[in-house]
Amino acid sequence: MTKEEHIAVTPKQEDSSLSIVSMVLGVVSLTGPGLLLGIPAIVTGVIALRKKVANRGLAIAGLVTGIVSTVLSLLFCIFLTFIIMWGITHPEEFEDSPRNGASQQRDDIPFDQSRT
Numbered sequence: 001m002t003k004e005e006h007i008a009v010t011p012k013q014e015d016s017s018l019s020i021v022s023m024v025l026g027v028v029s030l031t032g033p034g035l036l037l038g039i040p041a042i043v044t045g046v047i048a049l050r051k052k053v054a055n056r057g058l059a060i061a062g063l064v065t066g067i068v069s070t071v072l073s074l075l076f077c078i079f080l081t082f083i084i085m086w087g088i089t090h091p092e093e094f095e096d097s098p099r100n101g102a103s104q105q106r107d108d109i110p111f112d113q114s115r116t
Contacts, residue, residue, distance in 0.1 A: 016055040018044050023061050026062035026069065041065060
């Protein structure tokens with residue numbers, strides 16, 4: 001076997017950097033910045049799977065963790081928006097005294113002066 005035939009027979013080394021990047025972005029996105037890192041994890045995972053790079057499992061794991069963190073972040077944003085809108089439309093829930101100006105102290109309960 002000549003040197004040229006030996007080079008042609010050896011399998012081509014595939015680059016798995018996209019799979020690793022997808023996995024790292026996906027795992028880090030689970031720690032907090034879901035939308036900021038989850039979307040790039042999904043994109044790099046899909047590109048790695050389409051290119052059929054080595055370490056396909058890492059690409060799938062990055063894709064799954066990116067999707068999970070993105071969905072959780074979107075749900076949190078929706079929940080936060082709902083809470084803010086509810087607070088804006090119900091300001092009386094956050095006040096100490098009623099809006100009609102009446103005192104919170106009840107006059108029908110006698111004051112026990114012996115405890116002072």
